[in-house]
Amino acid sequence: MLAAERRPDPAPEDAGLLRFLTCGSVDDGKSTLIGRLLLDTRSILADALSAIERTSRRRGLERIDLSLLTDGLQAEREQGITIDVAYRYFSTGRRKYIIADAPGHEQYTRNMVTAASTADLAIILVDARKGLLTQTRRHATVAHLVGIPEVVVAINKMDLVGFSREVFDRLCAEYRDFAGRLGAGRTRFVPMSALDGDMVVERGERLPWYDGPTLLELLEEAPASGAAPAERLRFPVQWVCRPHTAEHHDYRGYMGRVESGRVRPGDEVVVLPSGSRTRVARVELHGQAIPEAVSGQSVTLLLADDVDVGRGDLIALAEDAPAPVRELAATVCWLGEAPLAPGRRYVIRHATREVPAVLGAIDHRLDVNTLDRHPAERLSMNDIGRITLRLARPLCPDRYADNRATGAFVVVDEATNDTVGAGMID
């Protein structure tokens, strides 16, 4: 083994990594689109391709069913549906992609939220013949709630509407109107035929009136994971390193990932929730001092003073630290089979900290189809609502709108240990 050497700088063409999810109604062509992306970026290897060719032939199909690439589990093949999030990978040489393949069925909204939580971009598929459906609106709403920065609306199956520009323009206008009511941010539109491949990776020749980017071009240009992080330093402590060796007798390193912002030696920091103040003495990556760590990097911080720091604490710059709270107001997507109800004991996991919590109140349940708010006694699986939680010990959160890492939490049921809720702090 050679000693750790200075790493070469990333290749200039490395545009980092992009995580995206595909969503839309059942039969809008999600699986086919993913298959098409993989096929046309040459990410499907010959043996995998010949396997789905065989299966397609056996089922009497005239051409390869690209959706066979994505439905992997026995129950999925038996029932012809997707029951869980799957992750797929492809690379264009310039950028690596992680696709979260989220199921379209309504009863699996929680899986859509799961996939959306880590996505930098959402592709919302619309069937050009059917237009915006309930499930399209639902997924657009969830994508917006979960704070996905970029949304691409793919008007699919253009081959079935004669590649009509009027249909495309009308559906774009309809979506823009809905997105406006949601308060959603930047949305891009692309007409396509995932089945034949027009405007996915190749432009094709049948949409001459469309001179915008192909879907892949939109993906290649989108800001990479962690490229536009929140400015404020948030460093949740995962692990305290105390080697107790002769060489590192007094070494005390606080290990974690920079969730947002940046940190440099000399920075005035505060350790939360205790409030102790000190300075960063050194930032290390694999034992080597580095001048700065940025959002997304897993590093080690050494502090100037011997303050008390443990797993679950949060290090922030002294001038813009979040305040400790004993109550959380949040939008929650309920994931558990048993409903969210008063009286049950829960544990909140926020960054690296866990605190016991009880339900304060359910302010309302959101109808994600109409965006109407209804009073509710409980939240059932797949419900989204606004709640308040009372915490047994303080947390130092941010608003989710300001910081997806420190504005989020999960709810764990103390009795079953299951993850039963996904929370976004107001």
Next chain:
Amino acid sequence: MSASTAARALSHLDWLEAEAIHVLREVAGQCQSPALLFSGGKDSVCLLRLAEKAFRPGRFPFPLLHIDTGHNYPEVIAFRDRRAAELGERLLVRSVEASIAAGRVVLAHEGESRNKHQSVTLLDAVAELELDACIGGARRDEEKARAKERVFSFRDEFGQWDPKRQRPELWSLYNARIRRGEHIRAFPISNWTELDVWQYIARERLELPSIYFAHQREVVRRGAALVPVTPLTPPRPGDRVERRSVRFRTVGDITCTAPVESTARTVEEIVAETAATTVTERGATRLDDQTSDASMEQRKKEGYF
């Protein structure tokens, strides 16, 4: 890193590395008694480097554990022992051979692949060592069932994976809470592909067992696969033994791991070959995953890694 590069996103390998380190530290932070499964193979070699980056200058907060089928290439075992010694970390070995001797594993026939029997030995080791987490180098790109598995994968007291009852995994908030007897399988390089692994090995200049690189070896052609001629896999009557330049893309139980034809003698050449390959890693090299579309899923439900 200068201020001007800070606004730029991390390169894809930097991002994958940072995520894997985060996962390793979450295992250490949440679990009382984890172990890192180290076989000497390329994925677990990456895990060791990631563990160094996660925990040095401290010691690893877990031992290394190898579930030894007894059907390993000697180069790989020698490499395994040397790496553990160089790192100064504790290596535990539990063997399928011992499970057979104890009657815990019953082979259908002497030459049977021991790959699937690793599950028994692994679960026995989990019980014996009272492990609450096993860290492994499995990747989601390897196989369809793996593509569905969580980074922190809950296993019940029988080690079983139930794809319908997985814990939702949101943001990077992993949940390792378990009851006694249950455990977590944690996969820090879930999001890596075979190419990412080779690019990382190249970037970090990681050493590997020699059989990953092109070498001359006696093989027999069976269908699409090249079967190595070894004492465990002797030629059958009528087989034509050829000497060819081959390398292993994946290294495991001799009886079910096949090499591919290659002249790639350096990591850089392997990276180029991997980027251009037309055959999946398992398609080319595994003789046991093809029995049915769902063989991996079935084995995982039974506690397989």
